[in-house]
Amino acid sequence: MKFMNKKLILGLVALLALFLSACSQKSAKSGDNLPSAKTILTKAQKANYNSMHATWDEKSNGKTSQKAAVEYTTKPTIIYANVSATSNYYKMWIEGKNSYIQMKGTNSSHWFKTTTKASTYSSFIQSLNGNLLTPFIPLHKQFKVKKNDNNYALIYKGNNKRVWNAIVSDAAVTTLIGIDIDDVRPINTEIQVDVDKNYNVNDVKIVSSYKDDGQKKTLTMNVDQIDQIKKLSVPSAVKKNSVDLGKLDKK
16 A cells, blocks of 8 residues: 555656646747847837827936926827926927917917928927837847737846937937936936737836936836827817917018
8 A cells, every 4th residue: 555655656746747847848938939129129119100198207306307298199190298398398289280389487378379391399209109219229138028918028127328328319218308418327227118919019118317417317208008099189279379470470
């Protein structure tokens, strides 16, 4: 009886070993199937999205010193921006060639309408849409790839100065909130890019802390609601009550 129990135990141990070995091989195989960081960055930056929402927030010693928010749709092209930066305080709507702007911090709460052939925001949206990840492609070895359900997460954590330089040189990151890179010392940066199995970006988050003129600052950028904003339109009150600067120039 004791002999039979010993054989049974040995058999169970052997089965357990086989099971653990199979699990290990399956896990290794699953890891081997992960796309490279370079593949994700290269394919994701080629995508064009019909809508997007993005926010920027810079804190100095824990208090917000600059912030901005932008959302847009491309069919039709409508852009809304709300900026409170060091030298810019305004709200803006862009619809085709027409821009409506309300300057904050002035005695007037009027909206002003202007017409332009080209908008700096148009090129900014292009950088946000198609080129946001481009500066990170040469730094793909700094990123790790993790499986997130059926999607992938591209993750960076560290204080590599090349990554910091890529962030501050990225027009999509710094156009609305200016960062004076002179005498700035990066402390730590965290980046996470979530993409689906077809490498379409679901969201992007960048959190970077640094020392500037003796003060610790933190810049946070979030990109989300990608292809989720169904409709965006300039409020009728803004259109109706805006002062047309083009007509004033003709008087």
